[in-house]
Amino acid sequence: MFPYSTFLGPVFWMAMGAFVVIFFMGLAALLKDRQIPMNWWKWLLVVTWCIMLYIVVVGGFTLFGENETRAGLYFLGVFGTFMAVVGVALYRLLTK
Amino acid sequence: MKKKDKGIDRRNFIKLAGMASGGLLLGGAAGAGFSAGSSKDSYTGWGRTAYGKDQFFNRKSFEVDHPTYEQIGITRRIEYVEDLFKRNGEMRRLMFAGAGQAPQWRFEQGIESLPEPLKSYYEAHPGALEEFEKSLLMARKQREDWPKYRNKYLLADAYSNAHASPIMGQGAFPPAPQGPPEESDFRGVKTAVLKLKSPEHGSKLIKMITHTFGASLVGIAAVKSDWVYQGFLRGVGKTDFEVPVHWKNAIVFAVPHEWDSMYANPTYGNSYDAYSRLRFIAGKLEVFVKEIGYAARSHVPPTSYEIAMPPLAIDAGLGEQGRHGVIITPELGANTRLAAITTNMPLEPDKPIDVGIKKFCDKCKICAEECPSGAISFSDKPETVIRGYKRWSIDQDKCYTVWNSVATSHSRGCRVCIAVCPYSRKNNWLHNIAREVDPRDPTGLVASGLLAMQKKFFKYPGGQEYLPPPDGSNQTYLDAPDWLKTEEWFDL
Numbered sequence: 076m077f078p079y080s081t082f083l084g085p086v087f088w089m090a091m092g093a094f095v096v097i098f099f100m101g102l103a104a105l106l107k108d109r110q111i112p113m114n115w116w117k118w119l120l121v122v123t124w125c126i127m128l129y130i131v132v133v134g135g136f137t138l139f140g141e142n143e144t145r146a147g148l149y150f151l152g153v154f155g156t157f158m159a160v161v162g163v164a165l166y167r168l169l170t171k
Numbered sequence: 172m173k174k175k176d177k178g179i180d181r182r183n184f185i186k187l188a189g190m191a192s193g194g195l196l197l198g199g200a201a202g203a204g205f206s207a208g209s210s211k212d213s214y215t216g217w218g219r220t221a222y223g224k225d226q227f228f229n230r231k232s233f234e235v236d237h238p239t240y241e242q243i244g245i246t247r248r249i250e251y252v253e254d255l256f257k258r259n260g261e262m263r264r265l266m267f268a269g270a271g272q273a274p275q276w277r278f279e280q281g282i283e284s285l286p287e288p289l290k291s292y293y294e295a296h297p298g299a300l301e302e303f304e305k306s307l308l309m310a311r312k313q314r315e316d317w318p319k320y321r322n323k324y325l326l327a328d329a330y331s332n333a334h335a336s337p338i339m340g341q342g343a344f345p346p347a348p349q350g351p352p353e354e355s356d357f358r359g360v361k362t363a364v365l366k367l368k369s370p371e372h373g374s375k376l377i378k379m380i381t382h383t384f385g386a387s388l389v390g391i392a393a394v395k396s397d398w399v400y401q402g403f404l405r406g407v408g409k410t411d412f413e414v415p416v417h418w419k420n421a422i423v424f425a426v427p428h429e430w431d432s433m434y435a436n437p438t439y440g441n442s443y444d445a446y447s448r449l450r451f452i453a454g455k456l457e458v459f460v461k462e463i464g465y466a467a468r469s470h471v472p473p474t475s476y477e478i479a480m481p482p483l484a485i486d487a488g489l490g491e492q493g494r495h496g497v498i499i500t501p502e503l504g505a506n507t508r509l510a511a512i513t514t515n516m517p518l519e520p521d522k523p524i525d526v527g528i529k530k531f532c533d534k535c536k537i538c539a540e541e542c543p544s545g546a547i548s549f550s551d552k553p554e555t556v557i558r559g560y561k562r563w564s565i566d567q568d569k570c571y572t573v574w575n576s577v578a579t580s581h582s583r584g585c586r587v588c589i590a591v592c593p594y595s596r597k598n599n600w601l602h603n604i605a606r607e608v609d610p611r612d613p614t615g616l617v618a619s620g621l622l623a624m625q626k627k628f629f630k631y632p633g634g635q636e637y638l639p640p641p642d643g644s645n646q647t648y649l650d651a652p653d654w655l656k657t658e659e660w661f662d663l
Contacts, residue, residue, distance in 0.1 A: 076203045091199050094192040101189010104182055132197055133204035137601045138628075140208020142434070142649050149628035 111169050124165055128158050213599040215502050216387040216427040225387035227598065228501035230488055230524050233610060238485050238523035240492060246559030248396060249479055251403035252292045255567040256474045261289055262303060278304055288402065302568035309575040310582060316639065320578040324438055325657045328580050331441035335583075338447055338473065345454030345469045348406035352415040355406050356466040356513075364464030370519040377422055377518060380459055384452040386424035388500060390487025390521045394418045394513055397558065398479045398486075405475060417466045417515035421478065423487040424452060425498075427506040428589070430597070431652035436586040437543070437577040437637050439651040445508035446472040453510045465516035472510060480509035482560075488521035491528035495538040495547050495588035496565045499528045501606055504594030505538075526610040528594065531618050532563065537625065538588040541648075543637040544573035547588060578639045587637055590648040593625045 077083035102121070106113055113121075131154040138147035179187065207213065215225050252258045265276040265286075276285060282293045282300060293300045321328070337344060348355035367373050374391050381389040396414045404412050427433070428445045453469035460467035470476040481498045485491060490500035490507065500507045539547040546569040548554070555564040574582040589595060596602040609617045632646035639645050653659045 076199070076206045087199070087203075091196065091203075094196045094199065097185075098189050098192040098196060101186045101192065104185045104189065108182070108186070129196065129200050132200040133207070134601055136201040136204030137208035137599060140205040140210070141597060142209075143629060145630045146624075146628040150624075153628075 106169075109170075113169070117169055120165055120168070124158070124162060128162075131155055131158055207599045207601070208597075210599070213597040214427075214430040215598045225502060225598075226382075226389070228606065230501075230521075230526075233524040233526050234488065234522040235525045236522070238491075239525050239529045240482065240485060241553075241561040242559055243561045244556060244559040246397045248399055248401040249558065250288055250292070251400050251409075252288045254400065254474075255571055257403065258289070258292065259303065259306075259571070260474075265289075296568075299568045302566075302572055306568070306572040306575045306582075309572055313575050313577075313579070313581065316578065317580050320438075320639070320645075321580070322657055322661075322663055324578065324580075326655045326660070327432070327439040327441070327651070330432070330655060331443055331579075331583055334441055334443035334447050336447075338443060338450060344450055345457055345471065347475065348468060350406050352404070352406070352417070352468060356415070356417060356468040358461075359458070360461045360466055361464050367517055370517040373517050374519040374521075377456075377460075377516070381422060381424050381452065381456055384455050385448055386426060386452050388425040388489050388502060388507070390423050390484065390489045391518045392421050392423060392483050392487035393520045394421050394478070395482070395486060397560075398482045400477050400479070404477060415513075418468070418513040419515050420513070420518040420520065421470075421483050421487070422456065422460075422512045422514065422518070423480070423484045423489060423509060424449070424456075424511070425484065425489060425500065425503065425507045425509050426452070427503045428508065428586075430506065432655055433506055433586065433595070434590050434649035435647040435651035435655065436590045437573075437584070437647070438579060438645060439647055439655050440584070440586050440590070442473065442508075442584045442586065449508055449510035453512060456512050460512060460514050460516055463516075465514050467512050467514045467516075470511045470513065472508065478511060478513065480511060483511055484509050486520075486523055488524045491524070491526065492563055493528065493538070493592065493594075494532040494535065494563050495542075495592065496563055497589060497592075499532075499592065499594045501526055501594075501610075502598065504596055505589040505592035506595045527618065530615070531593075531609075531622070534618070535593060535622055535625075537591050537593060537631065541587055541591045541631055541634055541637075542570075542573075543577070543585065543587060543634045543643070544569040545634070546570040546573075573638070576638055576642075578645050585637070587648060591631060593621070 076087045103113075131151065134154070135147045135151035138144075138150055215227075252261065262276075266274050268274050278300075282290060282297075284290075285293060349358075377391070378389045394414065399414045399418075402411060403409050426445050426448045428440065428442070432440050432444070434440075450469075450471045453471045457467040457469045468477075470478050470480070481492060481496070484498050484500075484507075489509075490498045493499040493505055495505065497505045498507050498509065499505050533552055536549060539549045544566070546566040548563065548565070553561055553563045555562065557564050570585070571582070573585050577585055596605075605617075605621055609621060612618065632648065636643045636646040657663060
């Protein structure tokens, strides 16, 4: 992001880092409220799923940026659907 | 109830902020991805070149003792008429003599009345003469049709001609050699030679200098006589010659075409942007090598070579040959244009590499499917044996006919195979994962997965569509950049 700015790039990634922390704090609170018990391997699965989802979004939009709109849509469509299915399965595993 | 009166509590605030952050993270991911895709910094060869940072792929673990081309018979040097441009040049000289002079040959006279070595060549390749005749007819039609397309492609044509200007005519750089190599290659060499610490030092120095001159990739190869043309020597003319003993090593270097215009081939791309850069690099490197006391000779595009570049570059470890006959390098893919300097400077040659490109090309076939001329083979493995080497080989005459068919002002190339090649991709995180993971996967599953995605996800117009109507619709692989679209800047 902001490849031609020596200032905005680092600021962007610092903000993203802060969002990651806030997101997981919020997620932990949400899971606790819903009385979903978590342990280390469940957290590992959740974090892995989140990273994969992030990669799918970045990947699709990278292809958009390359002017490969169709490839980007297919990428988001195929891997996004896959992530949604895995996400539902993961939620059911967590709530089991 | 009291809590509700106060508004949102701390716990709900954290949950809400967490959800909002999740949304912002996805938005940031989309923005970062789009930026990575559209960033011009990820166009290899047009930014960090001078510092050698374009050659970012670590070849060390892929070095092999023998290159991936296959020698299966008796090898020989390349007759100069086997090169399409030299052959067609000879034919044009025979057929289109100067004003007031009668042509020395016409098609009606047949192959048997051609002078050697053309006669032998066309007897061995009977379809080639027919294709040459077709290319001349198409060239005439191309000239006649150009007024229809001139305005649409005004900027692309001007851009190409501007890049071609330092290549053509008397002012071309580097100057053409004069006299035999034993004289011309030593002309200007400084005599007080300092002792080089080692060939390894020589290679390292030369690579750094070549990068600063603008080369994206640099490699060193020992000159193999099989790659040296026979029958024509610049500075001397038509002659059979032994490979000069001072052509010990070759410094091979590469630059890419400007990427946005390259993806918009055939009509918006051009060859001369890379050619002119290569010629400047070669000319300066030739002078540099002579200044430090060694003989040097430039071999530069489009046709000023005594050595075939792709096999030399393969020997130098820059890449592997693709199905389309063009070298594919890990950094630039097929968007790799080559030049070289031959020298007697002691240099340590690089080793060839095997990063799985040859195997990938066996399966891929996208270039063959997209080639408007049908010049690229669809076979599962290389079948042709050329001068003792089993390798991919294109029908260069068919390819040239398409040069004369697309909607350009003259036959200035097609390059669709370069644009559509899955290896011709940017230097960003997405494609770097493919670059780094695929060659390290012994199962081939990654390559198969990437190829499936390439074929299903990406849009390809299809071979004929690159041609003008009625055969096609002047499609380009990707949309042209705004700076080459006439309609963006001029009233049409």
